[in-house]
Amino acid sequence: MRISQTQLTELVDIATSSLPNESCALLAGEVKDMKIWKDIRIVEIIAARNADQSIVSFSVDEMELIELYERAEARGLQIVGIFHSHPSKPAPSSADVEFMRINPIVWLIYSSVTHEFRAYILENELEDVEMEST
Numbered sequence: 001m002r003i004s005q006t007q008l009t010e011l012v013d014i015a016t017s018s019l020p021n022e023s024c025a026l027l028a029g030e031v032k033d034m035k036i037w038k039d040i041r042i043v044e045i046i047a048a049r050n051a052d053q054s055i056v057s058f059s060v061d062e063m064e065l066i067e068l069y070e071r072a073e074a075r076g077l078q079i080v081g082i083f084h085s086h087p088s089k090p091a092p093s094s095a096d097v098e099f100m101r102i103n104p105i106v107w108l109i110y111s112s113v114t115h116e117f118r119a120y121i122l123e124n125e126l127e128d129v130e131m132e133s134t
């Protein structure tokens with residue numbers, strides 16, 4: 001997955017401004033084949049509101065989600081990933097893994113503790129998605 005340094009900075013800002021709570025955003029991009037993660041290029045970060053306002057979980061209101069998907073579609077983009085931040089390790093929680101089963105797209109997690117980004121996808125099992133920062 002290709003993501004620019006500017007976009008990563010944007011995500012760090014979203015995470016930092018939401019502290020102590022988890023933050024979330026959608027990653028809109030261009031994709032030819034959803035199975036080839038390497039070819040995915042993130043074009044736009046779409047900030048979303050964490051409806052949970054929680055330090056251990058996140059969710060996006062359904063109406064907001066529909067609106068954000070429509071916004072991406074109107075620009076000819078697809079939602080290719082879900083971003084959220086953790087005030088702990090950048091590893092998916094058991095709740096995250098459950099949601100990953102329903103949303104088999106890239107899950108990008110940022111740790112506001114270790115300041116690392118890690119990307120995952122759950123196909124049959126949890127796999128790391130390599131990130132190429134441009």
Ligand SMILES: [Zn+2]
Nearest residue numbers: 086092093096
């Ligand atoms: Zn999580």
